[in-house]
Amino acid sequence: MGERENLLGVFISMYMHLVRWTAVGRGAMFWQLMAEGMSSYGDGYEIVLSQNPSTAALVSGLSHKLAELTHLFTRMYEYKNRRKPGVTC
Numbered sequence: 001m002g003e004r005e006n007l008l009g010v011f012i013s014m015y016m017h018l019v020r021w022t023a024v025g026r027g028a029m030f031w032q033l034m035a036e037g038m039s040s041y042g043d044g045y046e047i048v049l050s051q052n053p054s055t056a057a058l059v060s061g062l063s064h065k066l067a068e069l070t071h072l073f074t075r076m077y078e079y080k081n082r083r084k085p086g087v088t089c
Helices: 003-022 053-081
Strands: none
Touching: 003 053
């Protein structure tokens, strides 16, 4: 793994800790995720997944973790807000 992937891995770990315990920061991670052929818009910090398989694997893992957390938060919210039997509004 390269230096960029190591840094991204550290960032992902810190990010996941925040999202898991504070539910903040969702959707705020990548600001320059680009498709092939968009390099003219980059400034050296862009991520082109097709050119960086190890970075693509990190992003894929993060995506799966966030999907799991979203599902968990949704279930917790639904459980917390469901009506108790016999209670009418």
